[in-house]
Amino acid sequence: MFEKYVKLLKENSIKITPQRLEILKYLDENRTHPTADQIYTGLKEKNPSLSKTTVYNSVETLEEHGLIQSLTISGSESRYDFRNDMHHHFLCKKCGTIIDIDIKCPNIGKMLESGHKVEEVHGYFKGICKDCMKKETKQNGS
Amino acid sequence: MFEKYVKLLKENSIKITPQRLEILKYLDENRTHPTADQIYTGLKEKNPSLSKTTVYNSVETLEEHGLIQSLTISGSESRYDFRNDMHHHFLCKKCGTIIDIDIKCPNIGKMLESGHKVEEVHGYFKGICKDCMKKETKQNGS
DNA sequence: TTGTCTGCAAACGTTTTGCACGACC
DNA sequence: GGTCGTGCAAAACGTTTGCAGACAA
Numbered sequence: 001m002f003e004k005y006v007k008l009l010k011e012n013s014i015k016i017t018p019q020r021l022e023i024l025k026y027l028d029e030n031r032t033h034p035t036a037d038q039i040y041t042g043l044k045e046k047n048p049s050l051s052k053t054t055v056y057n058s059v060e061t062l063e064e065h066g067l068i069q070s071l072t073i074s075g076s077e078s079r080y081d082f083r084n085d086m087h088h089h090f091l092c093k094k095c096g097t098i099i100d101i102d103i104k105c106p107n108i109g110k111m112l113e114s115g116h117k118v119e120e121v122h123g124y125f126k127g128i129c130k131d132c133m134k135k136e137t138k139q140n141g142s
Numbered sequence: 143m144f145e146k147y148v149k150l151l152k153e154n155s156i157k158i159t160p161q162r163l164e165i166l167k168y169l170d171e172n173r174t175h176p177t178a179d180q181i182y183t184g185l186k187e188k189n190p191s192l193s194k195t196t197v198y199n200s201v202e203t204l205e206e207h208g209l210i211q212s213l214t215i216s217g218s219e220s221r222y223d224f225r226n227d228m229h230h231h232f233l234c235k236k237c238g239t240i241i242d243i244d245i246k247c248p249n250i251g252k253m254l255e256s257g258h259k260v261e262e263v264h265g266y267f268k269g270i271c272k273d274c275m276k277k278e279t280k281q282n283g284s
Numbered sequence: 285t286t287g288t289c290t291g292c293a294a295a296c297g298t299t300t301t302g303c304a305c306g307a308c309c
Numbered sequence: 310g311g312t313c314g315t316g317c318a319a320a321a322c323g324t325t326t327g328c329a330g331a332c333a334a
Binding site: 035078 | 322323324325326332333334
C-alpha cells in the first residue's frame with residue numbers, strides 16, 4: 001500500500017511518518033493540483049487527528065527535497081503537484097481546472113546567455129479549456 | 143505630466159480619477175514589479191488620503207482592461223507590471239529582484255492544437271540573478 | 285535517548301467586504 | 310438623482326509561528 005512512498009522518502013533521506021506517507025499518496029492519486037486545504041480535507045476523514053499545520057510542514061519538506069512541486073498559478077493559494085519533472089500548466093478561468101502541459105520551449109536555452117542561473121521554470125497558461133469551449137459552442141447554438 | 147495616462151484611460155474608457163492616474167504613473171516609472179503595498183507606500187506621502195483599498199480597486203480595474211499585468215511569481219503577494227505585452231519574468235531567490243525576460247517560445251503555438259483557448263501566458267523563471275552570481279564568485283575567492 | 289515531527293492555538297500579512305460619504309455626469 | 314469611486318474599519322483567507330507533547334530512528 002505505502003511501500004512506494006516509503007521507498008521515495010527513504011531514497012531522499014526524509015524521515016518516514018504516517019502523515020507524510022498519506023500526503024504523498026494523496027498527491028500521487030489526486031493529480032488535480034490540490035491546495036493544502038484540499039489535501040487536508042481529503043485526508044481528514046480517515047485521519048481525524050491530522051492538522052493543517054502538518055500538511056503545510058509536509059508539503060514544504062517534500063518540495064525542498066524535490067519530491068513534489070508547488071504552483072502559484074491560481075493567485076491566492078498554493079497548489080501541489082506530485083509530478084516533479086519540468087512541465088507546464090494551463091488554468092481554465094471558467095471551471096478552475098488545472099491541466100498539465102508537456103510542451104518544450106527550445107529558447108529556454110537562451111536564458112543561459114543572460115548570465116542568470118535558472119533553477120526553476122514555470123509556464124502558466126490561462127484561458128478556457130477544451131471542455132468549456134465545447135459547452136460554450138453548444139449554448140450559442142450552431 | 144499626466145497627459146499620457148489620461149490618454150491611456152480615455153482610450154480604454156476607464157473613468158479618470160487622480161488616484162488611477164497616480165497609480166498608473168507610479169507603475170510606469172517604477173518597473174520593479176511592485177506589490178500593492180509598495181505602490182501604496184510609494185504614493186502615500188504625496189497623496190496622504192490614498193487608501194490601500196483604492197490601490198487594490200485601481201489595479202484590478204487597470205488589469206481587467208488590459209492596461210497592466212499582475213504577477214504571482216513571488217508566492218504570497220501579487221505584483222504589478224506596467225508592461226502589458228507578452229513577456230516573461232525571472233525571480234532571483236537571493237535578492238528578490240524580478241527581471242523582465244524577452245524570449246519567445248515558438249512551441250506555444252502547439253497549445254492551439256490542444257483545443258484549449260489560451261488567453262494568457264506567464265513564464266516564471268527562478269534562480270540566482272547575474273549580479274548575485276558575481277557576488278558569490280567573489281566571496282568564494284578565486 | 286535525542287532530535288525531529290505533530291497538532292493546537294494564536295498571530296501574521298495580504299486581500300476582500302460592507303458601508304457611508306463624495307464626485308461626477 | 311443615480312451611478313460610480315474612494316477610504317475607513319472590520320472581516321476573511323491562506324499561511325506561519327510558538328510551543329508542549331508524541332514519535333521515529
